[in-house]
Amino acid sequence: MSQVLRGRAVGMLIAGMSTRDARELNVHFSTISRLQGRFREFGSTSNRPHNRRPHLTTLDQDLHIQHVHLQDRLRPATRTAAETIGLHNHRISAQTVRNRLREAHLHAHHPHRGLDLTPVHRRNRLEWVNSHMRWRLAGWRGVLFTDESRFTLFKADGRQRMWRHVGERFSDVNVVDRVDHGGGGVMVWAGICYGRRTQVHFIDRSLNAQRYRDDILGPIVVPYIQQHHLMLQHDNARPHVARICTQFLEAENIPVLEWPADSPDLSPIEHVCNALDWRIQQRVPVPANIQQLRTAIEEEWTNIPQATIDNLINSMRRRCVTLHEANGGHTRYSLVV
Incomplete structure (x- = not known):
């Protein structure tokens, strides 16, 4: 203070x-x-006398350290320490640089890994949000949000840590085996809307436009939308926007919500699929083969509370406002990619 x-x-x-x-x-x-x-x-609020080591940097140097690290967020502290001479011509350490940055409330964190949004993507996202930001809640509740997601048997989140002695890095007890391609997995299509959800549909072969029309749009999406009077949302994946699919939806009088490219942060189903993946990884025991994985997906999909889905759909207006404030850039709704 x-x-x-x-x-x-x-x-x-x-x-x-x-x-x-x-x-x-x-x-x-x-x-x-x-x-x-x-x-x-x-009788005073001043700090009591201390015997701590005096600062080796001046106030101007402290401000310079803050400035260069704000200009280059990935700049290592070792580089700044090597280029800075402290008081009495003393070299400063990288820890001194970190201390000065912490005193300025700057802390090192892993960067968020988001999609590469080009100026065209940002402009299109901003144009889309400007035309949809005034939608009422009832409008978003009338949309069927759909997506395909892949679930694998094994997943490394990069957060595992291991306690070991020096020189034991390659000991068998300290090696975690890497499984190629996640040990196998399944592709799943699903849809959500306010108050309900579709059943999960497993995609056994690579999805192209014809299979998307014949296996998903025709038997699942069209009857569901006609029954509940909804609007379809899907992203701009090639099978979704292929001519045979767009013509099929037009012939069936299915309204489709226009969607900007590279905008998973706007779709609430992305977060539902992320929650589904987390619930599968928390199962005891975890699925050990593809059949167990399929069973776990079906069970956990129905176990997701409907209130969670409804809250995510209700967040659409907040997502639009956040995207508008970000000028079409990354938002806090982005998931790690």
Whole structure:
């Protein structure tokens, strides 16, 4: 806390406000409590004398360190340390750079891996959201969101860590076997709308436009949409936008929601499929073969609460507002790719 903020907090406490009420300063109440105890004991809010190592960088150098790392977010601390000379011609360490960045509330995190959105993609996404941002909730509740997803038997999320001694990296106990192509998997088509969902449909062969029309659109999508008076949403995958499919949907009088390319963050079914995958990975025991995987997909698909699906569909207006604020760029609804 700055000295001005400390003085303001003490003034509020003297005026009779409790430590919890003083949280309106955007500081945890325990910090306010310690500040109150220090003021009662020493009559001051200043930090007590300490024997910590003095800073090797000046205030201008601290600002420069912040600036270069904000300009280049992937810049390593070691590079900045090698290019910076501290006080008394002392070299600074990479840890010093990290300390200065943490003091400026800059912390190192894994970057979000999103789709490569070109200027054309961003412009099309922005045009789409401008024409749909004023849709009412009832409009989004009348859309059948559909998609295909692949589920594999084995998945490495990159977050596993292992405790080992130095020099034991290649010991058998420290090696996790990698399974090519996830050990096999299945492709699944499914659809969701407000208040209901379709059954999952397993795609046994590679999906092309003719199979999409004959195996999915004709027997599943068209009767479902006609029964519940919905609008179809699917992305711009080649089988979806092929001429034989578009002509078939026009002949059946099926309304199709226009969709911008590379926009999985706008589709709530992407998050439903992600939740389905997570539920499958949490099963005990996990599926060990393709048949067990198919059974797990069918069971967990029906176990997803309908309220979860409805909340995701209700978020469509918020997704549009977020995309508009991002000027057609990445949004917080993006999943890791």
